[in-house]
Amino acid sequence: xxxxxxxxxxxxxxxxxxxxxxxxxxxxxxxxxxxxxxxxxxxxxxxxxxxxxxxxxxxxxxxxxxxxxxxxxxxxxxxxxxxxxxxxxxxxxxxxxxxxxxxxxxxxxxxxxxxxxxxxxxxxxxxxxxxxxxxxxxxxxxxxxxxxxxxxxxxxxxxxxxxxxxxxxxxxxxxxxxxxxxxxxxxxxxxxxxxxxxxxxxxxxxxxxxxxxxxxxxxxxxxxxxxxxxxxxxxxxxxxxxxxxxxxxxxxxxxxxxxxxxxxxxxxxxxxxxxxxxxxxxxxxxxxxxxxxxxxxxxxxxxxxxxxxxxxxxxxxxxxxxxxxxxxxxxxxxxxxxxxxxxxxxxxxxxxxxxxxxxxxxxxxxxxxxxxxxxxxxxxxxxxxxxxxxxxxxxxxxxxxxxxxxxxxxxxxxxxxxxxxxxxxxxxxxxxxxxxxxxxxxxxxxxxxxxxxxxxxxxxxxxxxxxxxxxxxxxxxxxxxxxxxxxxxxxxxxxxxxxxxxxxxxxxxxxxxxxxxxxxxxxxxxxxxxxxxxxxxxxxxxxxxxxxxxxxxxxxxxxxxxxxxxxxxxxxxxxxxxxxxxxxxxx
Amino acid sequence: xxxxxxxxxxxxxxxxxxxxxxxxxxxxxxxxxxxxxxxxxxxxxxxxxxxxxxxxxxxxxxxxxxxxxxxxxxxx
Numbered sequence: 082x083x084x085x086x087x088x089x090x091x092x093x094x095x096x097x098x099x100x101x102x103x104x105x106x107x108x109x110x111x112x113x114x115x116x117x118x119x120x121x122x123x124x125x126x127x128x129x130x131x132x133x134x135x136x137x138x139x140x141x142x143x144x145x146x147x148x149x150x151x152x153x154x155x156x157x158x159x160x161x162x163x164x165x166x167x168x169x170x171x172x173x174x175x176x177x178x179x180x181x182x183x184x185x186x187x188x189x190x191x192x193x194x195x196x197x198x199x200x201x202x203x204x205x206x207x208x209x210x211x212x213x214x215x216x217x218x219x220x221x222x223x224x225x226x227x228x229x230x231x232x233x234x235x236x237x238x239x240x241x242x243x244x245x246x247x248x249x250x251x252x253x254x255x256x257x258x259x260x261x262x263x264x265x266x267x268x269x270x271x272x273x274x275x276x277x278x279x280x281x282x283x284x285x286x287x288x289x290x291x292x293x294x295x296x297x298x299x300x301x302x303x304x305x306x307x308x309x310x311x312x313x314x315x316x317x318x319x320x321x322x323x324x325x326x327x328x329x330x331x332x333x334x335x336x337x338x339x340x341x342x343x344x345x346x347x348x349x350x351x352x353x354x355x356x357x358x359x360x361x362x363x364x365x366x367x368x369x370x371x372x373x374x375x376x377x378x379x380x381x382x383x384x385x386x387x388x389x390x391x392x393x394x395x396x397x398x399x400x401x402x403x404x405x406x407x408x409x410x411x412x413x414x415x416x417x418x419x420x421x422x423x424x425x426x427x428x429x430x431x432x433x434x435x436x437x438x439x440x441x442x443x444x445x446x447x448x449x450x451x452x453x454x455x456x457x458x459x460x461x462x463x464x465x466x467x468x469x470x471x472x473x474x475x476x477x478x479x480x481x482x483x484x485x486x487x488x489x490x491x492x493x494x495x496x497x498x499x500x501x502x503x504x505x506x507x508x509x510x511x512x513x514x515x516x517x518x519x520x521x522x523x524x525x526x527x528x529x530x531x532x533x534x535x536x537x538x539x540x541x542x543x544x545x546x547x548x549x550x551x552x553x554x555x556x557x558x559x560x561x562x563x564x565x566x567x568x569x570x571x572x573x574x575x576x577x578x579x580x581x582x583x584x585x586x587x588x589x590x591x592x593x594x595x596x597x598x599x600x601x602x603x604x605x606x607x608x609x610x611x612x613x614x615x616x617x618x619x620x621x622x623x624x625x626x627x628x629x630x631x632x633x634x635x636x637x638x639x640x641x642x643x644x645x646x647x648x649x650x651x652x653x654x655x656x657x658x659x660x661x662x663x664x665x666x667x668x
Numbered sequence: 669x670x671x672x673x674x675x676x677x678x679x680x681x682x683x684x685x686x687x688x689x690x691x692x693x694x695x696x697x698x699x700x701x702x703x704x705x706x707x708x709x710x711x712x713x714x715x716x717x718x719x720x721x722x723x724x725x726x727x728x729x730x731x732x733x734x735x736x737x738x739x740x741x742x743x744x
Contacts, residue, residue: 217742218742219741219742222741337720337724338723338724338727339724339732341720341721341724341725341728342724342725342727342728342732342733450699450700450703451699453699455700458699458700459700459702462712462716463712463716463720466712466713466716466717467716467717467720470717470720470721533688533689533692534689534692534693534698534703537685537688537689537692537709538703538709539709540681540685541682541685541689541707541708541709541710541713542710542712542713543713544678544681544682544685544710544713545709545710545711545712545713545714545715545716545717546713546714546716546717547678547713548678548713548714548717549713549714549715549716549717549718549721550717552718553717553718553721553722556721556722556725557721560728560733561736562728562733562734562735562736563733563734563735563736563738563739564728564732564733565731565733565734565738566732572739573739
């Protein structure tokens with residue numbers, strides 16, 4: 082073993098946060114992520130951590146160019162996110178976010194299937210607690226929906242992994258699209274499992290359902306890790322899978338359409354995570370070195386600008402207590418610095434030259450052109466029009482500049498604005514000096530973003546979009562509605578179906594209980610008095626009433642899931658502890 | 669948005685970008701015809717924006733959008 086695993090450092094920092102208070106905790110929160118970033122920075126392909134099991138050799142830390150660049154950005158965004166949440170006094174939220182970030186780093190540096198799966202699931206569990214730290218009833222319910230979807234996705238991935246390892250016998254990660262003789266079922270199960278985390282429609286609704294319900298500090302972390310870890314795994318396992326090209330193009334446009342309809346600021350941003358991840362997924366589907374470079378570069382830039390945008394929305398929510406476009410407006414004068422920093426994020430995601438989205442998004446679109454894919458090229462360009470429309474124009478206009486609703490924002494914690502400033506600085510620095518990022522991409526880069534035709538093309542696209550926005554401004558205001566998405570299936574028709582199944586099962590249970598009670602009622606007299614069988618035959622027959630506890634239950638069949646969660650959860654917890662102890666004992 | 673300086677700046681940038689495109693059109697390496705058509709991106713940006721707004725709103729109004737309390741979510 083040599084060097085430190087950045088993910089494990091974050092687990093230790095989480096432990097440190099749990100054990101400390103006040104200023105010491107604040108110091109741990111600042112120093113821990115910086116140490117993680119330093120550890121990630123110093124990693125080289127020569128570093129590795131392995132763990133020998135009886136049958137397998139697990140690779141806990143395996144570094145190559147791809148994992149290194151993802152490790153760097155995950156560590157970097159942890160530093161910025163923790164700074165943004167520095168004022169938060171709830172230790173639970175810090176612990177959840179640090180474990181979540183550590184698990185994401187664990188996935189990125191995993192060298193084998195088992196390690197990948199364990200960190201994948203840890204990420205799902207930790208992110209659930211990040212969502213629940215939103216503290217509202219909405220975040221509680223959304224968290225349970227999130228849990229069900231991710232446990233389902235994780236199970237698919239595990240089934241795929243087990244099928245593959247049983248067939249191949251090799252536990253080391255390798256690209257399934259390039260490996261010989263991959264079982265078809267294993268390929269599709271793993272792809273579906275990862276597609277859920279990548280939020281590929283129609284498997285994406287968990288994202289827009291939950292991210293707006295987390296705390297404003299938690300949603301910054303959520304925007305960074307789960308989908309981008311899935312993109313990393315797609316690059317690692319499925320480069321060149323053609324289905325991903327079209328899935329990505331559909332994603333890019335899908336998010337755009339919903340963002341136009343959305344009224345909730347953070348849900349609008351969440352729809353644009355789906356749209357932006359669409360570029361990365363499409364690039365993975367293209368599979369050429371330039372496209373893979375584009376996917377990695379776009380993931381890197383996206384994490385920075387999306388966190389900045391979520392931070393901006395969070396500052397507005399903290400300041401005003403409002404989260405909907407129909408309730409916001411006219412606050413630009415009260416927070417000019419926040420407006421400016423938000424606009425850096427908005428320009429970055431829109432692909433404005435000199436900001437980081439321009440140097441990565443144009444790479445993906447150019448990769449489509451290089452591979453002679455006219456339809457993906459023109460459709461991804463269309464999605465970038467929608468991005469500028471919603472994030473660069475609609476959102477800032479209706480949050481900051483629109484009709485004045487008399488809102489006077491409260492002062493924001495200074496660390497939130499400093500974190501935004503850091504994010505904005507990095508977005509701009511990468512836009513101006515793309516060479517730093519290009520030098521760290523998995524393949525040698527021969528792409529120049531700042532050519533006259535690229536810059537002119539981007540400017541014209543933005544100007545044309547701006548003109549369209551100006552003409553249709555009256556139509557673009559938020560509407561107090563929700564847009565039904567694919568979660569409609571499990572939030573509407575599936576609810577009565579599940580309830581009917583539960584009620585039927587409970588009715589059956591009640592009938593059996595009734596039958597048992599009747600039987601006992603008949604038997605009790607004979608148990609109390611074994612000679613009754615004799616007397617019953619004679620004239621001394623008497624009726625013995627059964628105790629009240631054995632009376633038939635009242636016909637209360639209404640189902641409340643909250644009533645059963647704690648006992649079932651505690652039972653499951655002890656079962657898991659038992660199996661984990663058994664597993665450790667047999668090692 | 670009745671700010672004349674904004675409109676003037678936008679118009680100037682449009683003009684500048686078209687001139688730059690015409691001057692440099694032989695330097696780029698166009699793969700598709702639209703990449704070498706002058707002012708295509710300007711028109712595509714405009715038409716795309718109009719199409720996205722009207723198309724999305726139409727879809728929303730006839731199909732996707734529902735009352736805020738559609739799912740019966742708790743208020744807080």
